[in-house]
Amino acid sequence: MIVAxxxxxxxxxxxxxxxLKLNNIPNVTTYGVHKxxxxxxxIEADSEDQLKDLARYINSEFDGILGTYPTFxxxxxxxxxxxKTVN
Amino acid sequence: xxxSRRDFLRASALSAAATTLGIGSIxxxxxxxxxxxxxxxxxxxSKGVQWHKSVCRFCGVGCGxxxxxxxxxxxxxxxxxENTVNSGLLCVKAFYLHQMITAKNRLLYPMIRKNGKLxxxxxxxxxxxxxSKFSEIRDKYGPDALAFYGxxxxxxxxxxxxxxxxxxxxxxxxVEGNPxxxxxxxxxGYVSTFGADEPIGTYDDIEKCDLFFIVGSNTAExxxxxxxxxxxxxxxxxxxxxxxxxxxxxxxxxxADLHLxxxxxxxxxxxxxxxxxxxxxxMIDEKFIEESVNFSNGSEAxxxxxxxxxxxxxxxxxxxxxxxxxxxxxxxxxxxxxxxPRVMSMWxxxxxxxxxxxxxxxxxxxxxxLTGKLGKDGCDSFSLTGQPNACGGVREGGGLCHLLPGxxxxxxxxxxxxxxxxxxxxxxxxxxxxxxHTVAMFEALGTGDIKGIYxxxxxxxxxxxxxxxYLKGMEDAFMVVAESFHPSETSQVADVxxxxxxxxxxxxxxxxxxxxxxxxxQALKPSGEARWDGFILADxxxxxxxxxxxxxxxSVEAVWSEYIKCTKGKDMDLTGATFSRLKKVRGLRWPVPxxxxxxxxxxxxxxxxxxPKDKAAGRRMYFYAKPDGKAVIFAxxxxxxxxxxxxxxxxxxxxxxxxEQWHTMTxxxxxxxxxxxxxxxxxxxxxxxxxxxxxxxxDKVRIVTKRGSLIVEAKVVDRPRxxxxxxxxxxxxxxxxxxxxxAVDPGSKEPEYKVAACRVEKV
Numbered sequence: 001m002i003v004a005x006x007x008x009x010x011x012x013x014x015x016x017x018x019x020l021k022l023n024n025i026p027n028v029t030t031y032g033v034h035k036x037x038x039x040x041x042x043i044e045a046d047s048e049d050q051l052k053d054l055a056r057y058i059n060s061e062f063d064g065i066l067g068t069y070p071t072f073x074x075x076x077x078x079x080x081x082x083x084k085t086v087n
Numbered sequence: 088x089x090x091s092r093r094d095f096l097r098a099s100a101l102s103a104a105a106t107t108l109g110i111g112s113i114x115x116x117x118x119x120x121x122x123x124x125x126x127x128x129x130x131x132x133s134k135g136v137q138w139h140k141s142v143c144r145f146c147g148v149g150c151g152x153x154x155x156x157x158x159x160x161x162x163x164x165x166x167x168x169e170n171t172v173n174s175g176l177l178c179v180k181a182f183y184l185h186q187m188i189t190a191k192n193r194l195l196y197p198m199i200r201k202n203g204k205l206x207x208x209x210x211x212x213x214x215x216x217x218x219s220k221f222s223e224i225r226d227k228y229g230p231d232a233l234a235f236y237g238x239x240x241x242x243x244x245x246x247x248x249x250x251x252x253x254x255x256x257x258x259x260x261x262v263e264g265n266p267x268x269x270x271x272x273x274x275x276g277y278v279s280t281f282g283a284d285e286p287i288g289t290y291d292d293i294e295k296c297d298l299f300f301i302v303g304s305n306t307a308e309x310x311x312x313x314x315x316x317x318x319x320x321x322x323x324x325x326x327x328x329x330x331x332x333x334x335x336x337x338x339x340x341x342x343a344d345l346h347l348x349x350x351x352x353x354x355x356x357x358x359x360x361x362x363x364x365x366x367x368x369x370m371i372d373e374k375f376i377e378e379s380v381n382f383s384n385g386s387e388a389x390x391x392x393x394x395x396x397x398x399x400x401x402x403x404x405x406x407x408x409x410x411x412x413x414x415x416x417x418x419x420x421x422x423x424x425x426x427x428p429r430v431m432s433m434w435x436x437x438x439x440x441x442x443x444x445x446x447x448x449x450x451x452x453x454x455x456x457l458t459g460k461l462g463k464d465g466c467d468s469f470s471l472t473g474q475p476n477a478c479g480g481v482r483e484g485g486g487l488c489h490l491l492p493g494x495x496x497x498x499x500x501x502x503x504x505x506x507x508x509x510x511x512x513x514x515x516x517x518x519x520x521x522x523x524h525t526v527a528m529f530e531a532l533g534t535g536d537i538k539g540i541y542x543x544x545x546x547x548x549x550x551x552x553x554x555x556x557y558l559k560g561m562e563d564a565f566m567v568v569a570e571s572f573h574p575s576e577t578s579q580v581a582d583v584x585x586x587x588x589x590x591x592x593x594x595x596x597x598x599x600x601x602x603x604x605x606x607x608x609q610a611l612k613p614s615g616e617a618r619w620d621g622f623i624l625a626d627x628x629x630x631x632x633x634x635x636x637x638x639x640x641x642s643v644e645a646v647w648s649e650y651i652k653c654t655k656g657k658d659m660d661l662t663g664a665t666f667s668r669l670k671k672v673r674g675l676r677w678p679v680p681x682x683x684x685x686x687x688x689x690x691x692x693x694x695x696x697x698x699p700k701d702k703a704a705g706r707r708m709y710f711y712a713k714p715d716g717k718a719v720i721f722a723x724x725x726x727x728x729x730x731x732x733x734x735x736x737x738x739x740x741x742x743x744x745x746x747e748q749w750h751t752m753t754x755x756x757x758x759x760x761x762x763x764x765x766x767x768x769x770x771x772x773x774x775x776x777x778x779x780x781x782x783x784x785x786d787k788v789r790i791v792t793k794r795g796s797l798i799v800e801a802k803v804v805d806r807p808r809x810x811x812x813x814x815x816x817x818x819x820x821x822x823x824x825x826x827x828x829x830a831v832d833p834g835s836k837e838p839e840y841k842v843a844a845c846r847v848e849k850v
Binding site: 001003004005006007009029031032034035037038040041042044048051052055056059066067068069070071072073074 | 093096097099100101102103104105107108110117118119121122162163164165166175176177178179181182185186307311312314315318322341342
């Protein structure tokens, strides 16, 4: 499991449409619009491959997007099973 | 209760995004409530991760990056919110940074060619071989039979050690680097116009600028974080305008108000026409011109009236005909430039990689000198850089055949004396004549004039223009390649391959586009037997008999500390940027002459510590690198490309990058996903041309130039103008540079990658 966050900057007039489309993509969750044009997006991908495919898809196929800017990406694909401690 | 690993990563990711946007903590924020992450648990789990301050390994913007490490392994990358270059934002290339550290094709041990095959060797075997072979060549054929070819991706300290070894001890000026292929024309432009290399302003000007004049740059894809800053400026101030001059429509056009889609190689006429309109319509700053500008035709001084006469030919109609754009659009661009109070010009390879690259740089500077839009908030003539340390290591560190550290030149006797003293060698050890520039250097490998070469962190067997001409020379010479990855097109024909520590495995300094030097921390141990390039070079120096002047290099800091002594009192003074200070701050912009100096926002004016108020005598700007403090407006004719289109080769070929790949894929080619993302070499073809040729997307086409041919896949897209094709140059299995021309700008010696004549045939 790869977890990454991105800020997607969209033209304010397109932002509702962009969010709607983002929320239809599996493994992508949006966390609100901030400062008019910034959508915080969390991507939980099965692999680096999927992460990049998603990022590329969003960047190239969405109208109304000004740019996609990663802010965090995890580096280990094998973390999902590591549940540390419970109670 | 502790978090699952997934929850921890989700919280880290959201936290990084929230911090970047300055919206405070994700905890208690309604927007993040659905993440359902407990702050106490998150803080507890965060304890084991150490975040190390660094700088992105890719382009020249200089974005701050934090590399997260836990238990000796990289666990995450995040943008550095505290770094004012990017304020936490990264571009999509950040997704690849950590993967490259642990890529499968990392070179882990030295190799020596034996019986035609590269085989594993010990460090002692490899370095003894290099030192003995280099010594033998030096003694038998003289120092100029050796050469060094470095990189704008190498750290400043690495280039410094190489420069000291080759120029100061072996005694050859055959020291070059791949910035010759991308930035040399910008250097030529700055030095000839202003007397000193590198921009006058900084990124701070972006947030104060009202017109961005972008020439030959796809900023959105090549420098996305700067593009975002420009887009933000425009969004917050709708009156801000953006004018683009470029043969292609690119994603940067999304924010453009006016695009002059020129015929490749003919845009000089446009800039001269804009200058003419500025003068004719009285949109110039006569006081500034009177006080701070001289005029020249390139060989002698001329008057302002001579210059006006020179411009008479450049009517909008003439320029429009030359460039294939509308005359009224040129007038519009000129009026925007003249009437907008604060203007920044920005350009990149589309300007530099030309036989008229220096001329075009001069012409862009002319517009700013005519209007006085320089050296004040929101104004600059600002060259963008393609590599992370082309400015810091090679331009400032003196890593080209005519340079010495600290913006010095080998041709200047005083400069040689100063550096010889610092290097503890006799002044006569440094030759006064420049060595061979890059294309000449690789030509000399073919003729046998150069018999041994050390190549550091770059891949010339893919990146040199007119490649077929130079490959045999690389095979025949004794070639040493220090690299982090193997095989590359170059390493696989080398005689010795040395494993170099990669980004994150070494500390050092990168200097970016805006004169900012930034420290990168070492976060990890080098992979396998890899070593820091500076230590490898110092070790070779010792084995060649130069131990006395290299044994002090026991740390990266020791090299940096010696280097910054070279800059004392120079226009690029870094003596206040000590290693310990750089570790604490997010970079410093030179000149920074003392440890209590904050760095410089604008050069040659108030606030620049070297601005000579007495000499300036009331002038707003004093270009102190020129004898009389005046910059030069050049009357430069509209020189076209070396190889215009013809009946036999009727199409203009341009080359460049795409977003998913970087340079020769030595790094990005290690990522299988990226290779799959753009698996096939392709050519962009304008739909009108495609229709005429009967070509559809995914058809195979053959591109033929006078130098060779290549079969690639067609991508029919309304990006290049009709009569122009665009070919990315990344794929090693499809060497685009077989097609390109090796003609160079006579001043900068930079090759014309951006224009060649070709024909296209459907296969």
